[in-house]
Amino acid sequence: PPLRYPAICTLKGGSESEKQQYFIHGGKTPNNELSDKMYVMSVVSKNNKKVTFRCTEKDLVGDVPEARYGHSINVVYSRGKSMGVVFGGRSYISSAHRTTEKWNTVADCLPHVFLVDFEFGCSTAYVLPELQDGLAFHVSIARNDTVYILGGHSLATNIRSANLYSIRVDLPLGSPAVNCTVLQGGIAFSSAIVTQTNNDEFVIVGGYQIDNQKRMVCNVVSFEDNKIKIREMESPDWTPDIKHSKIWFGSN
Numbered sequence: 001p002p003l004r005y006p007a008i009c010t011l012k013g014g015s016e017s018e019k020q021q022y023f024i025h026g027g028k029t030p031n032n033e034l035s036d037k038m039y040v041m042s043v044v045s046k047n048n049k050k051v052t053f054r055c056t057e058k059d060l061v062g063d064v065p066e067a068r069y070g071h072s073i074n075v076v077y078s079r080g081k082s083m084g085v086v087f088g089g090r091s092y093i094s095s096a097h098r099t100t101e102k103w104n105t106v107a108d109c110l111p112h113v114f115l116v117d118f119e120f121g122c123s124t125a126y127v128l129p130e131l132q133d134g135l136a137f138h139v140s141i142a143r144n145d146t147v148y149i150l151g152g153h154s155l156a157t158n159i160r161s162a163n164l165y166s167i168r169v170d171l172p173l174g175s176p177a178v179n180c181t182v183l184q185g186g187i188a189f190s191s192a193i194v195t196q197t198n199n200d201e202f203v204i205v206g207g208y209q210i211d212n213q214k215r216m217v218c219n220v221v222s223f224e225d226n227k228i229k230i231r232e233m234e235s236p237d238w239t240p241d242i243k244h245s246k247i248w249f250g251s252n
Contacts, residue, residue, distance in 0.1 A: 004027035006026050006027030007089075010075065021040055021041065025038045025039075028069040032104055039056065069091075073086050078145040083176065087140070088134050107155060113126045113178055130182050135161055138152030149167065162187060164230075186230070204219045204220075219232055220233045
């Protein structure tokens with residue numbers, strides 16, 4: 001894929017890393033171009049500590065998600081099957097409204113949930129009444145058959161959502177069933193980093209509370225008996241350059 005910041009997820013086919021595939025979707029290039037392409041990256045071989053990767057473009061048919069950035073892509077597992085879930089993000093305004101002055105004007109994507117069959121490349125869009133905004137720069141956590149959406153920013157309202165959405169995907173023999181539930185106890189933020197620390201625990205770091213105020217607290221997201229709980233944790237002793245810089249950046 002060209003250099004850009006996309007959304008990435010891992011499809012675990014087994015316990016060995018060779019069985020894992022990485023799906024890369026969307027993103028923004030240094031030239032401010034947006035992509036709707038999806039790539040599959042996998043480990044081909046490991047010899048003498050050298051790892052060889054293969055990366056191929058995956059063609060999608062059906063309801064293909066429009067080019068976007070600030071979105072998420074996850075994998076859910078149900079009844080022995082797996083499916084990709086794409087949600088949120090931003091895109092350029094439609095070509096009909098793009099003038100020279102507004103060429104790089106972005107808008108929130110429609111709040112559709114896309115199910116992507118990685119094997120056959122089929123994509124289907126779902127409209128869920130609980131999702132009113134295509135939240136950009138949210139945090140997503142996938143666990144079994146459910147994706148949890150936390151935070152995110154809406155351009156239309158300039159609000160960082162405190163809602164916590166649970167998107168459950170059931171994969172019977174026929175058509176998939178997608179349901180959304182709004183849960184209590186969410187956090188209002190955008191552009192945070194999430195990383196998994198064990199099977200039942202994730203940590204959220206950084207992000208913004210408002211446009212010019214960084215979020216210096218950290219949170220633990222834990223699952224007990226399939227119930228999600230969010231609590232504050234002790235924050236690191238941030239270095240002065242992190243405290244006083246204008247932006248957050250980083251990875252896991």
